[in-house]
Amino acid sequence: MNGKFLFELLCEEIPANALPAARQQLVSSLTEKLLEAGVTFSRILGFSTSRRLALWVEGLPSETPARVEEVLGPPASVAFAPDGSLTRAGEGFARAHGVAPEELQVVEGPKGRVVAAKKHIPGLALPDLLAHIVPAAVTGLHFPKTMRWGEGEYVFVRPVHRIVALWGLETLDQVVRFAIFGVASGASTLGHRVTHPGEVLLAGVQDLEDYTKRLRQAGVELDPGRRGELFRQRAEELAAAVGCRVREDRALEDEHVELVEYPGLVRGELDPAWLSLPEEVIVTTLRHHQKCLVLEKEGRVAPYFLAVCDRPDDPQGHVRRGNEWVAGARLADAHFFFHQDLALPLSATAEKLTRVAFHTQLGSFADKAQRLEALVVRLAESLGLRGLVEPLKTAARLAKADLATHMVGEFPELQGVMGGIYARHEGYGPEVWQAIAEQYVPAGQDGPIPQSITGALLGVADRLDTLAALFSVGEIPSGSKDPFALRRHALSVVRICGEFPLHLLLADAVSWASAPFGGGGVSELASFLRERERFFLETKGLPAPVADAVLTARWGLPADDLAVGQALATLWQTPEFMGLATAFKRVRNMVGKEGEGAWAPERLREPAEKALASKVAGLEQELAALAASKAWGQALQLLASLAEPLDRFFTDVLVMCPEAELRQARLGLLARIQRLFLQLADVSKLQVAN
Amino acid sequence: MRAGEVALELQAVILNLLRFWGEEGCLVQQPYDLEVGAGTMHPETFLRVLGPEPYRVAYVQPSRRPADARFGENPFRLGKHLQLQVILKPSPPNVQGLYLRSLEALGIDPAVHDVRFEEDNWESPTLGAWGVGWQVLLDGMEITQFTYFQQAGGLDLKPISAEITYGLERMAMFLQRKTSIYEVEWVSGVPYGAVRHRDEVELSRYAFQRADVAMLRRHFEDWEREGFRCLEGEDPLVIPALEAALKMSHLFNLLDARGAISTTERVAMIARVRKLAVATAKAYVEQRKRAGFPLLSGGAA
Numbered sequence: 001m002n003g004k005f006l007f008e009l010l011c012e013e014i015p016a017n018a019l020p021a022a023r024q025q026l027v028s029s030l031t032e033k034l035l036e037a038g039v040t041f042s043r044i045l046g047f048s049t050s051r052r053l054a055l056w057v058e059g060l061p062s063e064t065p066a067r068v069e070e071v072l073g074p075p076a077s078v079a080f081a082p083d084g085s086l087t088r089a090g091e092g093f094a095r096a097h098g099v100a101p102e103e104l105q106v107v108e109g110p111k112g113r114v115v116a117a118k119k120h121i122p123g124l125a126l127p128d129l130l131a132h133i134v135p136a137a138v139t140g141l142h143f144p145k146t147m148r149w150g151e152g153e154y155v156f157v158r159p160v161h162r163i164v165a166l167w168g169l170e171t172l173d174q175v176v177r178f179a180i181f182g183v184a185s186g187a188s189t190l191g192h193r194v195t196h197p198g199e200v201l202l203a204g205v206q207d208l209e210d211y212t213k214r215l216r217q218a219g220v221e222l223d224p225g226r227r228g229e230l231f232r233q234r235a236e237e238l239a240a241a242v243g244c245r246v247r248e249d250r251a252l253e254d255e256h257v258e259l260v261e262y263p264g265l266v267r268g269e270l271d272p273a274w275l276s277l278p279e280e281v282i283v284t285t286l287r288h289h290q291k292c293l294v295l296e297k298e299g300r301v302a303p304y305f306l307a308v309c310d311r312p313d314d315p316q317g318h319v320r321r322g323n324e325w326v327a328g329a330r331l332a333d334a335h336f337f338f339h340q341d342l343a344l345p346l347s348a349t350a351e352k353l354t355r356v357a358f359h360t361q362l363g364s365f366a367d368k369a370q371r372l373e374a375l376v377v378r379l380a381e382s383l384g385l386r387g388l389v390e391p392l393k394t395a396a397r398l399a400k401a402d403l404a405t406h407m408v409g410e411f412p413e414l415q416g417v418m419g420g421i422y423a424r425h426e427g428y429g430p431e432v433w434q435a436i437a438e439q440y441v442p443a444g445q446d447g448p449i450p451q452s453i454t455g456a457l458l459g460v461a462d463r464l465d466t467l468a469a470l471f472s473v474g475e476i477p478s479g480s481k482d483p484f485a486l487r488r489h490a491l492s493v494v495r496i497c498g499e500f501p502l503h504l505l506l507a508d509a510v511s512w513a514s515a516p517f518g519g520g521g522v523s524e525l526a527s528f529l530r531e532r533e534r535f536f537l538e539t540k541g542l543p544a545p546v547a548d549a550v551l552t553a554r555w556g557l558p559a560d561d562l563a564v565g566q567a568l569a570t571l572w573q574t575p576e577f578m579g580l581a582t583a584f585k586r587v588r589n590m591v592g593k594e595g596e597g598a599w600a601p602e603r604l605r606e607p608a609e610k611a612l613a614s615k616v617a618g619l620e621q622e623l624a625a626l627a628a629s630k631a632w633g634q635a636l637q638l639l640a641s642l643a644e645p646l647d648r649f650f651t652d653v654l655v656m657c658p659e660a661e662l663r664q665a666r667l668g669l670l671a672r673i674q675r676l677f678l679q680l681a682d683v684s685k686l687q688v689a690n
Numbered sequence: 691m692r693a694g695e696v697a698l699e700l701q702a703v704i705l706n707l708l709r710f711w712g713e714e715g716c717l718v719q720q721p722y723d724l725e726v727g728a729g730t731m732h733p734e735t736f737l738r739v740l741g742p743e744p745y746r747v748a749y750v751q752p753s754r755r756p757a758d759a760r761f762g763e764n765p766f767r768l769g770k771h772l773q774l775q776v777i778l779k780p781s782p783p784n785v786q787g788l789y790l791r792s793l794e795a796l797g798i799d800p801a802v803h804d805v806r807f808e809e810d811n812w813e814s815p816t817l818g819a820w821g822v823g824w825q826v827l828l829d830g831m832e833i834t835q836f837t838y839f840q841q842a843g844g845l846d847l848k849p850i851s852a853e854i855t856y857g858l859e860r861m862a863m864f865l866q867r868k869t870s871i872y873e874v875e876w877v878s879g880v881p882y883g884a885v886r887h888r889d890e891v892e893l894s895r896y897a898f899q900r901a902d903v904a905m906l907r908r909h910f911e912d913w914e915r916e917g918f919r920c921l922e923g924e925d926p927l928v929i930p931a932l933e934a935a936l937k938m939s940h941l942f943n944l945l946d947a948r949g950a951i952s953t954t955e956r957v958a959m960i961a962r963v964r965k966l967a968v969a970t971a972k973a974y975v976e977q978r979k980r981a982g983f984p985l986l987s988g989g990a991a
Contacts, residue, residue, distance in 0.1 A: 015809035322829020
């Protein structure tokens with residue numbers, strides 16, 4: 001079990017965002033194919049650089065396990081003569097499968113008795129297996145975008161130039177022969193395109209270290225993890241040398257790792273004059289065009305940046321000077337745009353929005369801004385925030401104006417940020433400019449929510465408008481199709497309401513948002529938001545049955561719904577609650593099936609039902625008081641106190657009695673209990689899970 | 691450039707690149723004599739990449755983007771810039787290597803620079819065309835767009851062409867380390883601004899302020915009708931039809947810069963240009979087929 005296998009595919013530069021998944025797929029696909037063939041191994045590792053994908057497997061057996069396979073042949077009556085001797089057909093079958101005539105057996109096949117041969121299949125030499133499964137694993141890789149090249153016969157992520165496939169026990173001395181994309185496998189690759197453009201012989205490699213060393217000597221650092229470490233070390237050195245720190249940008253640092261074959265960085269200096277630009281503009285300009293990291297001193301942007309380069313050195317200083325020139329040019333360009341934007345007040349810029357499309361069927365961003373104004377006012381009023389109505393109106397009118405600025409035209413990722421900066425510059429108050437700046441926060445699934453209440457409200461209103469608008473024209477996400485990222489928008493609405501928190505009734509907010517579109521798609525949107533709320537509750541640690549119990553009873557006040565769920569989560573596995581779940585399940589089934597009856601306590605006559613009715617009547621007020629003070633744990637305990645009388649009721653009382661009026665009264669009592677529970681949670685949902 | 695070596699003038703950049711690619715078997719063509727948005731719209735690219743015939747061509751194409759014009763005030767933006775376009779059909783296996791050697795023709799020795807190919811795909815909705823490729827970064831500067839065409843005029847391509855597009859002003863500006871395009875030396879002693887600044891001012895004024903919207907719209911309609919009329923009958927007129935599509939495209943760009951196109955109209959107008967471009971592409975392939983694909987044996991140059 002000391003077999004080793006090395007695979008390397010050298011091609012033209014692969015898009016950075018495709019590489020992590022490609023490495024992982026390559027490993028999992030080959031693992032699966034090896035296991036399918038009965039082959040185990042001690043380790044398998046996937047690597048890549050910007051222009052190669054590689055696999056290392058070790059601890060492989062030299063052949064696949066031998067196995068026995070039963071092959072069914074002709075009917076017994078054809079294979080054997082009446083005297084029991086083999087016919088020519090029988091002999092032929094035995095010969096064809098390399099089995100001695102006396103080893104043939106008769107078995108019951110799907111179509112009657114047939115002869116069968118137990119075939120001993122010897123193991124397959126591992127190189128032969130690999131020659132078969134590696135091409136399948138490579139051609140089966142999925143990439144976000146593939147292409148053809150040359151004569152157009154092959155499809156892959158980029159044109160392929162070299163394939164290395166080497167097998168060996170001690171050293172890798174045997175080429176595993178196959179061809180993919182018209183390239184035959186071999187024993188050598190190429191070094192770094194610029195620093196070591198020659199052949200790198202890989203035959204004779206002894207172990208993984210030897211392989212990575214040979215590449216390192218050819219200017220290539222194969223392991224993305226190692227490249228990440230080297231980048232970090234180098235970045236810290238370069239920053240420390242000028243008394244600065246690297247402004248953290250994880251996503252960009254991860255991207256750097258995939259952009260190169262060797263993790264090089266150079267430090268460039270900025271003309272300090274550019275530091276008069278807003279920090280967001282400096283950072284985004286350098287990041288957007290050159291993927292540069294920015295250095296900071298005492299939390300402020302310093303006049304230095306780090307540019308990635310695919311080489312360890314800068315022998316004549318061209319790399320640094322080139323990047324400095326580009327950074328200066330880009331910042332000068334940004335400076336030009338920034339001042340051009342400042343020359344026009346935002347309210348005038350907003351007038352250009354009639355020409356910026358929101359969606360082909362849904363008009364322009366000017367239309368959207370109008371709807372946004374009406375909606376955000378309505379949300380604020382429903383929360384009793386009259387004092388914020390005026391600033392919110394202004395913020396909504398100006399919110400989208402930056403989409404028509406030069407700056408956001410250049411750097412779409414600065415939407416909102418620029419609007420906030422320009423509004424502040426023009427002297428609008430913080431309630432206005434913060435709302436504009438924070439309307440797209442959080443940008444992703446995680447990340448902090450807005451800090452200002454006007455930002456939270458504007459963000460919720462904007463996303464609800466987008467959701468209602470797109471649902472009204474049938475742009476509803478399905479499966480993996482969500483081109484407008486509506487799931488993310490909906491989750492942000494729930495997160496902001498739940499975490500800020502905003503005491504908005506989402507069910508009402510959805511219908512207000514949908515009103516301008518004639519209310520189309522309202523119920524779909526409501527259940528869509530409810531599903532996002534489920535995700536929200538589960539990410540906050542609620543067990544799935546608890547989230548389900550809460551959302552079946554109530555949804556759309558994520559902060560309260562979460563608090564109810566958290567209270568329930570501490571109680572739901574107590575014996576008391578488990579009994580309550582069973583009893584409430586009976587209540588739900590009965591009311592669901594037989595109807596809600598009519599509340600008429602005077603008609604009840606058994607002691608158990610009278611006791612239950614009086615308990616319920618007293619409980620309602622108490623529960624309302626506890627809910628008002630958000631004492632959810634106590635409220636749930638109060639419901640639990642119904643377990644015992646409910647049990648007695650179901651033991652002593654026959655709900656479906658022959659007298660119609662009495663039956664209605666008993667159903668009426670149960671319906672009232674159901675309503676009581678459903679203010680908090682449908683605890684019947686907890687029963688199944690228990 | 692090598693240490694101590696003088697950076698190339700714009701004119702030398704053009705001459706060196708054309709000579710280099712000419713020696714690599716490209717036919718050195720001339721710019722198309724109509725307003726186009728990019729070298730890709732030149733029939734030597736848009737039509738030649740269609741069908742099975744091999745082809746290699748290089749040319750400079752003045753390219754107009756009226757909406758990018760800045761009255762000659764922005765040191766980095768032009769309404770009309772120069773592209774040097776190379777088409778290699780089929781794309782040869784060593785195309786990246788050839789490209790790096792073309793940099794040497796500009797005095798850039800890749801061994802002492804950082805050259806990276808970063809993903810950047812290309813799409814032209816008006817031409818029904820898209821491709822996959824990179825922007826090439828030299829020491830952090832985007833100097834070339836590199837594309838493997840996958841589709842043009844709505845047709846799948848086979849063989850695949852490699853397109854290499856050098857942005858000449860930006861490249862010269864970078865090589866000469868100028869802070870304004872207008873300071874780039876066309877030749878020693880003659881700055882770019884002395885040759886082109888006034889055009890930029892006037893073309894900007896025209897595109898943003900002066901252009902007659904009603905007339906442009908009328909002509910858009912006229913050329914659309916004329917284009918399709920060219921494609922009627924047994925023996926369609928492919929080049930005139932393409933020229934009509936190019937005129938529509940430029941008229942659209944002017945109207946857009948003038949702020950005369952509404953959001954809904956925009957998509958519809960692009961679709962109208964594409965429809966003619968797609969019909970022209972189809973007619974071209976049929977025409978070449980009837981002619982027996984004459985360049986199939988031997989290649990272009």
